[in-house]
Amino acid sequence: MNCKQFNTIKLEEVLQNLGHLPTKQTDKEAWYLNPFSNENQASFKLDKRNNIWYLHSEGIGGNNTDFMLKYLNASVKEVLEWSEKQNFSSFQPQNIICSKISKPNYKITAINELENENLKQYLHQRGLSSSAYPLVKEIHFTLGEKNLYAIGFENLSGGWELRNSFYKGSLLKKDISVFKLNNESQNQNETGKRIAVFEGFMDALSFVELKPFFNGDVLVMNSISLLHKTKEYLKNYSEIHLFLDNDKAGEICKNEILKSFPEAKDCSEIYLPHKDLNDYLLSGINTKIKIEEHNPIKSKHEEQESETNQANPIYKRKR
The missing domain is CATH 3.40.1360.10 (Dna Topoisomerase Vi A Subunit; Chain: A, domain 2)
Structure with missing residues (x-):
């Protein structure tokens, strides 16, 4: 992912993933409490149409990259490395294969106790024994036209982190x-x-x-x-x-x-x-x-x- 691609992601989604929700919003804009420090009155404005932000309390603003540079206090390279690890639904990679994987057209078809030998072997390849089995599930799901299965690790919102030897992703809501x-x-x-x-x-x-x-x-x-x-x-x-x-x-x-x-x-x-x-x-x-x-x-x-x-x-x- 480069800066141009990262800046096409809805900043509203970036803020939500970081745990920031608007105090008020319309179809055109949204207002947030300062994400960079504590405040009692919302001064952070998001222009939804242009996907840019402006922080009135400090007189600064910009695009997604500008926001994360300040938020993480990191370099552009580090911001892009961070963005690569996220699972933004509003980002559609240009690569056709990756695009198919990233589309949210999925359906969970089964949630079972871990029994699949391929998945057990994957855990063993990661240095893990059968003691890990009770902490995960075996998830069967469709992604596009593909039928897949993976090791599933549940979060507090009922979403799943998924892993197998060739797939890394998540389904449903992201959470701890x-x-x-x-x-x-x-x-x-x-x-x-x-x-x-x-x-x-x-x-x-x-x-x-x-x-x-x-x-x-x-x-x-x-x-x-x-x-x-x-x-x-x-x-x-x-x-x-x-x-x-x-x-x-x-x-x-x-x-x-x-x-x-x-x-x-x-x-x-x-x-x-x-x-x-x-x-x-x-x-x-x-x-x-x-x-x-x-x-x-x-x-x-x-x-x-x-x-x-x-x-x-x-x-x-x-x-």
């Missing part, structure tokens, strides 16, 4: 995902709980593979465009562990979260020099040992298991 690990509490928003945060669900599943006894919640952003919604959700937790990507976008996201939650723990150094936790898992080099040495999270179950092993070297738990 949250699930529990070894947590008996029924109140998902209970203050004082711990939570681990990831950009993509493959990294979250990798975490489950590496830390099966973690007690707490796991949040998957599914897109850094959902940063604001992620931050709102994290207000319910007093112990936050960040496992974001070791790239520019991940750094921006991490820094934004740390601004709002200074006590949050950045765990990205654990899997350096790898880009993310799944790459680190696939590296297969002292993965489990290094996670245990550096990860500040340790459950009571693991502590008891460690004491048992020290007291009786013959005892070894099968995993």
Whole structure:
């Protein structure tokens, strides 16, 4: 995607994906609270017809690229890299094949427990064992004239992140995902709980593979465009562990979260020099040992298991 293509996407959709909704609107324009800082009266105007914006409180404006340059505080290259990772419905790529895939003419035909051997093999190729099976579904769907199936990871709005060996996409509404690990509490928003945060669900599943006894919640952003919604959700937790990507976008996201939650723990150094936790898992080099040495999270179950092993070297738990 280049700047010209990115600027054809409806800015209204870009703002919605970032968690910003208009305070008032007509067919021609929409008004928003300042997306760059806090304010009580809407001063951000979107000209729907020309797809441009103007921020009256600061006297600046421009197109989509100008907006994201300021929003992410990044370079043009980084903005375009960010836009490539999104799933904008109003963007129609010029490439015919990609265009067919991007069209929202889809239908979910079945949602099953994971049984397909090809999908299981795909997870195994990503370094994941059968422990990941209960956390995903097998989704069968039509996209255009194609009948497809993929591993599905559900979000809080009932939408799905989809992956298989040749397809990466999402269906229905984009949103964050949250699930529990070894947590008996029924109140998902209970203050004082711990939570681990990831950009993509493959990294979250990798975490489950590496830390099966973690007690707490796991949040998957599914897109850094959902940063604001992620931050709102994290207000319910007093112990936050960040496992974001070791790239520019991940750094921006991490820094934004740390601004709002200074006590949050950045765990990205654990899997350096790898880009993310799944790459680190696939590296297969002292993965489990290094996670245990550096990860500040340790459950009571693991502590008891460690004491048992020290007291009786013959005892070894099968995993």
